[in-house]
Amino acid sequence: MPCLNTLYAILRPESFNEYRLVKFDVVVIGAGAAGLHCAAIAAARGKTVLLLDHAKRPGKKILISGGGRSNFTNYFIEPEKYICENPHFCKSALSQYTQWDFIALVEKYNIAYHEKTLGQLFCDDSAKEIVAMLVSECEKNKVNFSYQTEVLKVGKLDDGQFTITTNKSDYICSNLVIASGGLSMPKLGATPFAYKVAEQFGLRIVPTKAGLVPFTLPPELKDPLALISGVSMPVSISSDTASFKEDMLITHRGLSGPAVLQISSYWNSSENISIDLLPAGDFSAELEKAVQEHPNSQLKTFLGNLFAKRFVDTYLNLINFDSVLLKQLDHKQKNFLTESIHNWKVKPSGTEGYRTAEVTLGGVSTEHLSSKTMEVKSCPGLYFIGEAMDVTGWLGGYNFQWAWSSAYVAGINVR
CATH class of the missing domain: 3.50.50.60 (FAD/NAD(P)-binding domain)
Structure with a gap:
């Protein structure tokens, strides 16, 4: 041998x-x-x-x-x-x-x-x-x-x-x-x-x-949202194939938080994501109640009771909606606001990539x-x-x- x-x-x-x-x-x-x-x-x-x-x-x-x-x-x-x-x-x-x-x-x-x-x-x-x-x-x-x-x-x-x-x-x-x-x-x-x-x-x-990675946003979204980075809120976020109900965090680069990280693994670059900003509520019903009880209140005052006040002004600007008295809202505007709150369409420009990806x-x-x-x-x-x-x-x-x-x-x- x-x-x-x-x-x-x-x-x-x-x-x-x-x-x-x-x-x-x-x-x-x-x-x-x-x-x-x-x-x-x-x-x-x-x-x-x-x-x-x-x-x-x-x-x-x-x-x-x-x-x-x-x-x-x-x-x-x-x-x-x-x-x-x-x-x-x-x-x-x-x-x-x-x-x-x-x-x-x-x-x-x-x-x-x-x-x-x-x-x-x-x-x-x-x-x-x-x-x-x-x-x-x-x-x-x-x-x-x-x-x-x-x-x-x-x-x-x-x-x-x-x-x-x-x-x-x-x-x-x-x-x-x-x-x-x-x-x-x-x-x-x-x-x-x-x-x-x-x-x-x-x-x-x-x-x-x-995967499990924050989204980056195009300048028209990133720049205004960067001014309120640190705001976190519970959302329901969906892609074409999945949906998650957890917190979303606004950052100076885009969107993060558990809900965003989850959906990122299912997102394809060609698609929008849909964000329900009030997943536990009925915005239309809340709005109608406020109109009846506080018709002379400002829209942004009403929204400030539902969301962080820092977020409200920025969001109204993003959807090109002026703050008016609640009693001034017509049926079309109410429907637009309801759709915007429960189905905010966002198209990320990409993700932060492997640098911050968890997987x-x-x-x-x-x-x-x-x-x-x-x-x-x-x-x-x-x-x-x-x-x-x-x-x-x-x-x-x-x-x-x-x-x-x-x-x-x-x-x-x-x-």
Whole structure:
């Protein structure tokens, strides 16, 4: 039998350094939410695991999430709250590892948490607790870490094993898990690495774009609204295919807030969005009541009882409507105001893009992956998990839950 170095010299691809070779059962690339969880799960099964990342520390996106408190999951996880070419794909993973499983892990570490709204769960203290928990799970199961490590090349040998060439060392493994995320928030180190690996192995990439991201507005809307930036209000906001009822925030660049972030994932650049500024009320009925009871009141005084006063003057200017006495409004004007309040049509000029996007829509097509294991059907031993693939959840802990669930099913199935 030839010596080890000679054997790998025969098997290795060009530039692979057999003298620095390190062998693992599993190599996970990406020390974010999905990568940390997957590495810990695989290592708990007795697998030798290496976790690589180009950053100086793990979990950077976790640390800034939820305003630094990490919206780590949601009580109401459902497959219908995920966007994917195949709407059935996420069902298996979400059922194999549920929100209750991750909550149990959080409780095991005595991390205090609370429900903020709509089932969204946040740490009482800091997102650092979630990162520390995941790192602890890795450490107790003897995961090997390598930070500030640049992956230069990925290859596959004739015997089915994978090779990873880095700026520090060369590795060989039976299972390669890509958990390097998507393109959102490049300041945190986001790269298209996962897509390049996928294309290398012949996988299709669903076109990507920024998701859960603020809208930018054309100058005729942006400039006047910028003067009242900071105004927030409950709205119902709709695109051609979806609708959300949450808060909207006016910013100096455009529109943000939970409602806007949600609808952005469904918006196409050719369409308007419709904003109901009074989703819990009937503007027509409120107006008729005010006309009867306070006919000599100014329109803007009436509107100031429904909306922030800073917003009223700006909005009347935007819809080219003068403030008059309520009794002066005719039937046509009342209908116009009602339509404007309940169906304000806005056409964004775009979004703020990946710079502020919380997630990436699109990614590695799920047609190539097993929904039960996240393994590439045509390439045994290769897995994609988390944001790298074409699965995107709603705002509110859904994307973290996808990270946990997809990581778990990959971790329990690596060989």
